[in-house]
Structure formats: C-alpha cells, structure tokens
C-alpha cells in the first residue's frame with residue numbers, strides 16, 4: 001500500500017484545495033506550478049492530448065503565421081470568419097452539407113448548446129462520463145444514468161442498452177466513443193445496431209472527441225460517426241479537436257447535426273465564436289499536406305499509447321482497463337487510495353495523473369493516466385515500478 005510521508009501529506013492537502021476550486025475538472029499544470037512552486041512537474045499525464053500533433057501544428061504556425069507579420073496581424077486585428085463560413089471550410093472534408101455543421105469554441109460549447117436547447121424532457125447518460133454532459137442539463141429535465149460496469153470492462157451490451165432506452169423513453173441519449181474516462185469503445189457495427197434499434201429517440205449524441213485514437217484494423221483506419229449521421233437524421237456528432245490535435249488552448253470543436261438543429265442554434269447567437277487562431281487551424285485541417293503530416297503522428301502516437309498500456313499491465317497491484325483512447329483507466333487493487341497514488345506520483349516523481357474519485361459511477365479506487373511521448377511513457381513506467389518496489 002502506498003502511503004504519504006507527513007511532508008507529502010501537507011503538499012497533498014494543498015493539491016486537494018486547488019482541485020476543489022477547479023470543480024469537476026483538474027487544475028492545470030500552470031495553476032499547480034503557480035500555486036505550489038515546490039512541485040517539480042515533469043510529465044503531464046493528466047491532460048489527454050497527442051504531443052506529436054502539437055509539434056506538427058507548431059511547425060505550421062511558426063512557418064506560416066509567426067514568421068509573417070502581415071498574416072499574423074490579420075489574425076489578431078480582424079474578426080474571424082462567421083460560424084457558417086468556417087462550417088463551409090469543414091463541409092467538404094466531413095462530406096456533409098454546410099448547413100449540417102455547427103462550429104464551437106471548443107466542443108464544450110457545442111455540448112452546452114445541444115444540452116440546453118434540444119433536451120425536451122429526459123436524457124440518458126452513461127456513467128462514468130465527461131461531466132459537462134450532466135452538468136449542462138437544465139433544471140426541470142430528467143437525467144437517467146446508464147451504468148457501464150467494471151466487470152464488463154466498461155463496454156456496452158448493445159441489446160441490453162437498447163432495451164433500457166426503449167423502456168425509459170428518453171428524447172436524448174449520449175454516447176461518448178471512445179468513452180472518457182475509461183477508454184471503452186463501441187465498434188462501428190455495434191454503434192450502427194444501436195441507431196437502427198433507436199430510431200424513435202430524437203437526439204442521439206455521439207461524442208467522438210477521442211476517435212482519432214481508436215482503430216478497428218491493423219492500418220489504424222479512422223472510423224467516424226459522421227458516416228452514421230448521413231444515414232440517421234437523429235444523430236448529433238460532437239467533436240473536439242483539443243485532444244487528438246493537441247490544441248486545447250485555441251478552442252476548436254464542431255457538431256454535425258440535422259439542419260434545423262443548426263439553424264435553431266445559430267439564430268440564438270454563436271456568430272463569431274471561433275477566434276483567428278482556431279480559424280487558422282480549421283483551414284489547415286482541410287489541407288492535404290497537413291493531413292498527411294498529421295496521419296503520421298496519429299499512427300505513431302496510437303502505437304506508443306497501446307505499447308504504454310501493455311507496459312502498465314506489468315505493474316503489480318493495478319488493473320488496466322482496455323482502452324481505444326489515448327489514456328487508460330487504472331484500478332488500484334492493494335488498498336491504496338487514488339488520492340495517495342496521485343499525490344505520491346506527483347510529489348515524488350513529478351508525474352501528474354487524474355484522480356477519478358469525483359467521477360460518478362466508478363466504484364473503487366481509480367486513476368486515469370494519459371499516454372505521452374515514448375520517452376515520457378518510459379519514465380512513467382519507471383516511476384511506477386519504483387513506487388511499487390517492482
């Protein structure tokens with residue numbers, strides 16, 4: 001069992017205070033470093049992004065924007081394009097009509113817009129989940145939780161789920177694929193089966209913010225629910241670019257949905273909700289040269305992450321749940337609390353991970369750990385071995 005020294009316990013209580021201020025999200029590295037300067041954070045395995053993708057974006061940014069005063073000035077001085085104009089940039093690549101796309105200031109804005117505007121009476125949310133899905137449900141609407149169980153590795157039993165939804169008759173359901181925080185994945189054909197079985201549900205939200213890390217074949221071919229939207233009008237695809245493109249700071253996300261839903265949202269505002277940098281990214285995202293550079297680092301990162309999860313499985317006293325995302329959910333089996341695990345790893349080894357004790361629907365001691373660069377993954381494994389004396 002991992003326990004803290006008295007000094008570590010003091011620092012740990014200060015970390016807990018910061019966490020309380022951050023609500024259901026984790027304090028950022030920036031605020032941790034600011035508030036607890038004696039922490040020597042080496043690796044952020046709490047935040048869930050592909051660091052190789054950030055490198056690719058930075059090269060473009062430096063070569064095309066930062067080294068060109070006129071272009072940089074345009075991005076800063078002028079209004080970015082309106083929502084529909086950026087939607088038009090995305091339409092071709094996504095293979096849907098411009099009026100099916102709603103661009104958000106990060107996916108969280110899309111989640112907020114959809115949860116506020118389209119839930120009529122009742123929503124079913126699978127737990128554990130990404131907290132904004134239940135936090136943004138307006139008062140007076142009913143939230144029903146569907147439990148994903150650790151005994152099933154947090155996977156969905158499709159027939160059971162369909163029966164549950166039919167019995168509860170919600171107007172809105174939420175599927176995050178792969179799911180945060182467990183990395184559980186619903187294969188494309190299974191997802192399609194759910195949609196075939198639930199045509200009567202008005203809004204089927206599919207959040208595929210981690211889908212660039214998922215795969216079903218050796219080639220790591222990208223599989224997206226946008227294809228399913230083309231077949232099922234009740235689908236609302238929500239996509240964050242933050243994690244898989246490593247650009248959370250510039251706030252890029254979008255939703256794909258039926259055109260009446262997009263019209264409904266745009267008449268309530270959201271005109272210039274992107275910024276100059278996010279518009280630059282969205283235009284880059286549609287370019288072949290960028291796509292090719294990105295595909296290389298997407299596949300490299302998936303390989304590294306899966307290798308990392310495999311190495312984690314050799315650490316004693318922890319269970320590593322199967323994941324098709326870029327993070328793994330760990331369950332601590334030896335009586336160590338998730339708070340002590342996270343504090344020890346942070347204070348003694350400089351590795352920041354996510355304590356999942358605030359996640360509804362998790363029963364036990366759980367920590368989420370993100371894959372980083374290959375070198376950093378190796379350093380994390382070494383730290384864990386040392387921590388457990390393995």
Ligand SMILES: *Cc1c(COP(=O)(O)O)cnc(C)c1O
Pocket residue numbers: 105106107108109130176180207209239240241242243248251252253
């Ligand atoms: C992080 C996350 C988001 C939000 O992403 P932003 O684009 O940064 O707002 C949305 N959905 C899930 C499942 C996430 O984990």
